[in-house]
Amino acid sequence: MGLGDPIEIQFLIERGYVRKKCPKCGEYFWTLDPDRETCGEAPCEPYSFIGRGVADKGLEEVREDFLSFMESKDHTRIGRYPVIARWRDDLFLTSASIVDFQPFITAGLVPPPANPLTISQPCIRLKDVDKVGPTMGRHLTIFEMMAHHAFNTKERFVYWKERTVELFHEYATEVLGIPEEEIIYKEGIWEGGGNAGPDLEPIVRGLEIATLVFMEYREENGKYVPMDTKVVDTGYGLERITWLLRGDPTGFHAVYGDLVDTFRSELGVERVEERLLSRYSEVSSILRELEKGRKVDVLRGKIAEILMLDSSYLEEKISPLEKVFALLDHTKAIAFMLADGLVPSNVNEGYLGRLLIRRSLKLLKLLGVEMNLSELVAKQVSYWSDKGFPELKEALDRIVEIVDIEQARYEEILRRGEKIVRGIVKSKRKLDLEDLITLYDSHGVPPELVQTVAEKLGVNVEVPDNFYELIAGRHESRKPEAPRLPPFIDELDRYKPTKLLYYQDPYLMEFDATVVGHVGGMVLLDETAFYPEGGGQPSDVGVLLWPGGRAEVVSVEKYKGRVLHRLNGPLPPLGTRVHGKVDEGRRLSRMRHHTATHVILETARRVLGPHVWQWGAQKGDEESRLDITHYKSITPEELERIELLANETAMRNLPVNTFWLLRTDAERRYGFILYQGGVVPDPILRIVEIQGYNVQACGGTHVTRTGDIGPIKIWRARRIQDGVIRLEFSAGVPAARRLIKAHSMLKEIAQSLGVSEEEVDKAFKAAMEELKDLRREIRRHAREIEEAKIRETLKEFEKVGDYRVSRVELASVSLDEGVKLVDKLVGSDERVVILTKPSGDRVEVAVLVNGYDLTAGDLVREATRSVGGGGGGNQRLGRGSIPKEKLKSFLGVIRARLGGS
RNA sequence: GGGCCCGUAGCUCAGAUGGUAGAGCGCCGGCUUUGCAAGCCGGAGGUCCCGGGUUCGAGUCCCGGCGGGUCCA
Numbered sequence: 016m017g018l019g020d021p022i023e024i025q026f027l028i029e030r031g032y033v034r035k036k037c038p039k040c041g042e043y044f045w046t047l048d049p050d051r052e053t054c055g056e057a058p059c060e061p062y063s064f065i066g067r068g069v070a071d072k073g074l075e076e077v078r079e080d081f082l083s084f085m086e087s088k089d090h091t092r093i094g095r096y097p098v099i100a101r102w103r104d105d106l107f108l109t110s111a112s113i114v115d116f117q118p119f120i121t122a123g124l125v126p127p128p129a130n131p132l133t134i135s136q137p138c139i140r141l142k143d144v145d146k147v148g149p150t151m152g153r154h155l156t157i158f159e160m161m162a163h164h165a166f167n168t169k170e171r172f173v174y175w176k177e178r179t180v181e182l183f184h185e186y187a188t189e190v191l192g193i194p195e196e197e198i199i200y201k202e203g204i205w206e207g208g209g210n211a212g213p214d215l216e217p218i219v220r221g222l223e224i225a226t227l228v229f230m231e232y233r234e235e236n237g238k239y240v241p242m243d244t245k246v247v248d249t250g251y252g253l254e255r256i257t258w259l260l261r262g263d264p265t266g267f268h269a270v271y272g273d274l275v276d277t278f279r280s281e282l283g284v285e286r287v288e289e290r291l292l293s294r295y296s297e298v299s300s301i302l303r304e305l306e307k308g309r310k311v312d313v314l315r316g317k318i319a320e321i322l323m324l325d326s327s328y329l330e331e332k333i334s335p336l337e338k339v340f341a342l343l344d345h346t347k348a349i350a351f352m353l354a355d356g357l358v359p360s361n362v363n364e365g366y367l368g369r370l371l372i373r374r375s376l377k378l379l380k381l382l383g384v385e386m387n388l389s390e391l392v393a394k395q396v397s398y399w400s401d402k403g404f405p406e407l408k409e410a411l412d413r414i415v416e417i418v419d420i421e422q423a424r425y426e427e428i429l430r431r432g433e434k435i436v437r438g439i440v441k442s443k444r445k446l447d448l449e450d451l452i453t454l455y456d457s458h459g460v461p462p463e464l465v466q467t468v469a470e471k472l473g474v475n476v477e478v479p480d481n482f483y484e485l486i487a488g489r490h491e492s493r494k495p496e497a498p499r500l501p502p503f504i505d506e507l508d509r510y511k512p513t514k515l516l517y518y519q520d521p522y523l524m525e526f527d528a529t530v531v532g533h534v535g536g537m538v539l540l541d542e543t544a545f546y547p548e549g550g551g552q553p554s555d556v557g558v559l560l561w562p563g564g565r566a567e568v569v570s571v572e573k574y575k576g577r578v579l580h581r582l583n584g585p586l587p588p589l590g591t592r593v594h595g596k597v598d599e600g601r602r603l604s605r606m607r608h609h610t611a612t613h614v615i616l617e618t619a620r621r622v623l624g625p626h627v628w629q630w631g632a633q634k635g636d637e638e639s640r641l642d643i644t645h646y647k648s649i650t651p652e653e654l655e656r657i658e659l660l661a662n663e664t665a666m667r668n669l670p671v672n673t674f675w676l677l678r679t680d681a682e683r684r685y686g687f688i689l690y691q692g693g694v695v696p697d698p699i700l701r702i703v704e705i706q707g708y709n710v711q712a713c714g715g716t717h718v719t720r721t722g723d724i725g726p727i728k729i730w731r732a733r734r735i736q737d738g739v740i741r742l743e744f745s746a747g748v749p750a751a752r753r754l755i756k757a758h759s760m761l762k763e764i765a766q767s768l769g770v771s772e773e774e775v776d777k778a779f780k781a782a783m784e785e786l787k788d789l790r791r792e793i794r795r796h797a798r799e800i801e802e803a804k805i806r807e808t809l810k811e812f813e814k815v816g817d818y819r820v821s822r823v824e825l826a827s828v829s830l831d832e833g834v835k836l837v838d839k840l841v842g843s844d845e846r847v848v849i850l851t852k853p854s855g856d857r858v859e860v861a862v863l864v865n866g867y868d869l870t871a872g873d874l875v876r877e878a879t880r881s882v883g884g885g886g887g888g889n890q891r892l893g894r895g896s897i898p899k900e901k902l903k904s905f906l907g908v909i910r911a912r913l914g915g916s
Numbered sequence: 917g918g919g920c921c922c923g924u925a926g927c928u929c930a931g932a933u934g935g936u937a938g939a940g941c942g943c944c945g946g947c948u949u950u951g952c953a954a955g956c957c958g959g960a961g962g963u964c965c966c967g968g969g970u971u972c973g974a975g976u977c978c979c980g981g982c983g984g985g986u987c988c989a
Contacts, residue, residue: 361987431985457921459986486987737986790963830973834936857972863936872935885972888935895935896972 045200057300064220068262091129097355101687107364112136112162123244131165148337152266157348159253264292354410360738389418432460512576514542537579547573608639611746617709629691668722797827816914825852861894
């Protein structure tokens with residue numbers, strides 16, 4: 016059977032279901048009603064459940080009913096996964112329950128945690144974020160997907176299409192109490208994440224309440240090929256089912272209960288009559304345009320027409336309420352994201368979190384409400400903590416802090432952006448593309464915002480549609496080349512995987528082995544203690560010795576489990592027994608740094624909070640780096656606490672255990688906290704456990720007890736990016752060496768200052784203060800003396816041509832200072848003042864012209880040049896410098912010029 | 917990892933072409949006012965982030981470093 020073929024379920028056919036084609040949407044569906052024409056789903060047909068509730072059940076009850084029903088049908092209930100998909104390197108957020116089990120379990124490489132299983136997984140999808148609100152609850156960014164999954168492998172068949180539909184049918188009729196003639200099964204095709212399969216979408220009273228996917232193909236070179244593992248991937252919309260049962264006016268009423276009214280009054284929005292809202296909901300469900308992303312205000316007009324209401328009246332009533340709905344949804348998503356450890360930033364999932372926070376802030380602004388968004392988020396936390404998610408409460412303080420920080424940051428950008436835009440508009444009355452780019456690139460002010468501010472100032476700004484492309488082009492970003500496989504990659508299959516001695520004993524520095532191959536100019540041994548590059552740990556170096564030969568090992572690489580040694584020197588012939596010696600100093604230092612990285616990461620988590628995650632790391636011989644996620648700068652006090660706790664942990668001399676575990680078992684035992692350095696793409700993981708302290712999946716070499724790390728010293732912590740802090744540290748010998756050196760420097764400084772080491776900072780500050788005072792005093796003195804002298808000198812003058820000329824010889828103040836004094840003292844007297852100040856073997860000169868029509872700058876330029884110096888200046892003041900012995904002739908030239916003109 | 921922007925008085929920031937470092941707020945003093953808010957007059961306060969270079973001369977130009985911001989990977 017191929018994709019798109021009729022999906023024939025015997026179970027349904029036996030009950031009398033027939034297949035039909037919907038004349039409106041053209042899709043096929045199965046129904047018990049021989050007279051039915053359309054598929055029954057909105058927008059082909061309106062909702063028929065609103066105002067006709069059948070059960071007064073809350074979300075929690077509906078969820079529990081589902082899970083326990085599935086349990087009664089031999090499914091194992093498992094707990095929810097985080098909404099941040101840490102175990103995936105191709106996804107940021109958990110967007111469906113099946114995401115929890117991709118890619119290894121669905122591919123059959125790793126057994127599932129249970130089979131079959133049932134789960135209710137909170138999911139976040141931002142694709143339809145614009146429709147959240149206007150569609151009255153059909154679209155949400157955060158929702159719970161209830162599911163039952165069965166993984167059918169070659170070894171074990173669990174169940175497939177028939178049983179899946181049976182399970183749904185029984186759940187819908189028995190548990191939800193829906194008469195079976197009201198259930199329509201629509202046929203469809205589901206594609207996603209490289210997998211595909213046919214699906215059935217049960218429709219009840221206009222609402223699709225589940226999707227039953229039969230995942231049986233995977234994409235290979237653009238074609239779908241059958242999979243070995245066939246996966247039952249169902250998704251039951253908890254929110255929709257609850258809405259259906261309750262018949263509330265909107266989906267938000269079903270999901271958020273009292274919170275709808277709390278938010279509404281908190282946001283100062285008027286209540287809308289329930290009947291009007293219900294009718295609006297029903298009508299909105301049949302408008303296809305909403306699905307196509309058409310503008311909401313156009314649609315509002317249509318709905319007004321159908322309801323025979325004034326469209327501006329409707330707009331006034333509904334539009335604020337839609338914003339309340341959107342805020343209800345967004346704040347819940349924010350609460351879950353932050354509780355699960357998201358740190359807002361400008362990249363990856365951090366950006367998605369920020370996007371929702373900023374959208375929410377914008378909604379608050381549009382509603383004209385001045386309040387802390389965190390208050391609303393906190394309400395969500397307490398609401399959902401009581402409804403099956405107690406973990407939210409534990410994260411409350413952090414959630415509130417992060418939202419507050421983000422709000423402050425947003426307002427700061429608005430403030431700054433407005434100021435800069437004002438400045439530009441003031442100076443040139445317009446804003447061009449260049450300005451937009453600078454504002455965005457250098458100041459982070461998005462063009463949309465610039466537009467708003469500029470409009471307020473009455474300036475029109477054109478934002479090109481391809482603005483962000485222009486930015487990208489400006490950065491000339493080269494796409495990082497995909498890690499290219501070496502040309503000899505297939506050749507490696509001829510050899511057995513290398514025995515990795517460094518895993519058996521990380522302290523083994525010498526070994527004997529046999530040369531089994533020469534590949535790509537490198538040497539392949541049957542076993543090796545040389546660690547290849549990986550996990551942020553650089554490859555080992557060392558030497559290979561054999562009878563009659565010797566070569567340095569300059570780098571080591573590993574492909575497909577085969578370790579290749581790049582040599583500087585002759586290659587030992589095939590079959591040679593070689594003796595390998597690893598550069599012990601470097602390797603030990605790297606092991607210490609590597610284990611120290613794990614210790615510091617865990618310590619940072621304990622000091623700063625569970626949102627701290629490894630962003631990147633690099634181990635070196637002298638110094639290493641650990642980049643962690645955190646939402647603000649680390650204070651010096653926090654850094655000291657991290658440092659001290661890390662050292663204490665090292666001193667506790669905890670055992671460091673390494674072992675291999677099946678992925679699912681490891682995740683179940685330790686959680687996703689394993690994946691700190693990124694996702695390891697293997698079904699079997701190497702686990703590095705600092706006993707009782709920290710567990711990570713890691714392929715590096717580690718010391719066997721934390722005491723071996725030695726001292727840990729963090730040199731600095733700096734924000735390398737929004738939401739990411741880099742810790743630079745040393746461990747072991749380099750840490751000790753640099754600490755010793757730093758201390759002797761401190762000692763020396765203390766000695767120079769004549770104080771104890773503890774008082775160095777105070778004494779230094781005092782000395783600087785004193786120096787400042789003294790400088791000030793000296794300057795004041797010099798100025799006073801010089802001022803008296805200059806006052807006397809200026810009383811006298813010599814008549815040169817038409818000009819009164821005075822000459823001031825400066826001794827104790829700078830030429831600058833002298834000019835200022837002369838300028839002040841000369842007052843309104845007509846005068847040309849020549850200032851000189853000896854400076855080494857040169858003389859600095861200046862000519863100040865007061866009250867004459869004469870360009871001082873030109874005069875000085877010519878006069879200095881003529882005696883082998885240089886200078887220039889403006890109308891009133893010229894300055895320059897000349898050789899000492901040319902002073903007389905310089906003065907002569909000036910006199911001649913003045914006399915001659 | 918790369919690009920761009922910024923670092924000037926206690927704070928917020930101006931300082932076109934290199935040529936005597938400025939404003940507003942705050943602070944101190946005086947005057948005005950019953951007092952407050954404010955107003956007027958005067959004053960103190962600067963290693964123009966650090967180091968090097970170019971130049972007769974650098975806050976300004978060039979290079980390097982430190983710190984902050986921001987964008988792209």
